[in-house]
Amino acid sequence: MRKLVILIMLIVGLFSQKQLVNANMQPKLKKEDVLFVQVNRLYGGTRSFKENDGYEEAIISKVVNWINTASPSEGVIELESNKTPVISIMKIKMKNGDVAVIEPAYNCVSENQVKTCTIADGEVIFTGNNKKVRLESFELYDWLLVGWKYESIGAPKDELLEETLYTKYYSYLDKTYSDFVLCPKIDKIERINGDTRRHIVHVSALNYSAHHGGALFDRIHIALTDTPENGVKINKVTIQNGISEKESRMQCRRES
Incomplete structure (x- = not known):
C-alpha cells in the first residue's frame, strides 16, 4: 500500500x-x-x-x-x-x-x-x-x-456611418456622460409612423476611461427621437455598469 x-x-x-x-x-x-x-x-x-x-x-x-x-x-x-x-x-x-x-x-x-x-x-x-x-x-x-x-482596410462602411450618427447625437448629451465615446453602435432605428424623416433611435457606447485601465467597461444606452420639427430629443439614458469582456468585445465588433 x-x-x-x-x-x-x-x-x-x-x-x-x-x-x-x-x-x-x-x-x-x-x-x-x-x-x-x-x-x-x-x-x-x-x-x-x-x-x-x-x-x-x-x-x-x-x-x-x-x-x-x-x-x-x-x-x-x-x-x-x-x-x-x-x-x-x-x-x-x-x-x-x-x-x-x-x-x-x-x-x-x-x-x-x-x-x-x-x-x-x-x-x-x-x-x-x-x-x-x-x-x-x-x-x-x-x-x-x-x-x-x-482583413478590411480601415473600418467598414456601416461602422463609419454609425460613428457619424453617434457623434451627432453625442453632442446633445449632458457632460456627465462625456466619457462614453468608445465603440458606438446604433442598436435599433425605426421610422415614426412610417415617415422617412422622423426616427426613434437607440444607441450605445462604452466608457473610454476603461480602455487602458484593465477594468470592466460600462455601457451607455440612449433612447432618442430625431424629427425635423423638434430636432434631436434625448428621451432616456441608462448606464450598464461592469459588462462582461465578451459583451464589450461584441460591442466593438471583435466577437460575434
Whole structure:
C-alpha cells in the first residue's frame, strides 16, 4: 500500500512539474505594449497593422489573444536544414524595441536516411524574450498563412456611418456622460409612423476611461427621437455598469 502511495505521488509530481514547465513556456503579451504587427508571405505580399490605428488596434488585440491562449505543443522547433522555406512570417514589434517572431511549425520524418519536413497543420513557432516555443492554435495558424490578407482596410462602411450618427447625437448629451465615446453602435432605428424623416433611435457606447485601465467597461444606452420639427430629443439614458469582456468585445465588433 505504501509503495502504491509513493508511486501515485511520483506520478502527480511529474505531472505537476510538466504543467509548470508548460506554463513557463507559454508566451504572454500585452496588447498595449505592441507597436505594430507585420506579416510577410514568401509569395503573396506584406502588410502591417499599427497600434495607433483604431481599427487595426482591434486586429492586434485579436492576434495577441490567440498567442496568449495557444497551447504549448511538442515537436520540432529548430529545423536542421535551411532547405525548407518559411512561407509566412509575422513580426511583432514592441514599444520597448523587442521583436517577437511567429512562423509555421513543421513535422519531420526520416526514411532511408532522407529527412522530409512538412508544415504542421494548426501549429506555429513563437520566438521572443530569448525563448522559442512551439504552439498549437488553428486561429493563429490560419491568420498567419492567409487570414491577414482578408482583413478590411480601415473600418467598414456601416461602422463609419454609425460613428457619424453617434457623434451627432453625442453632442446633445449632458457632460456627465462625456466619457462614453468608445465603440458606438446604433442598436435599433425605426421610422415614426412610417415617415422617412422622423426616427426613434437607440444607441450605445462604452466608457473610454476603461480602455487602458484593465477594468470592466460600462455601457451607455440612449433612447432618442430625431424629427425635423423638434430636432434631436434625448428621451432616456441608462448606464450598464461592469459588462462582461465578451459583451464589450461584441460591442466593438471583435466577437460575434
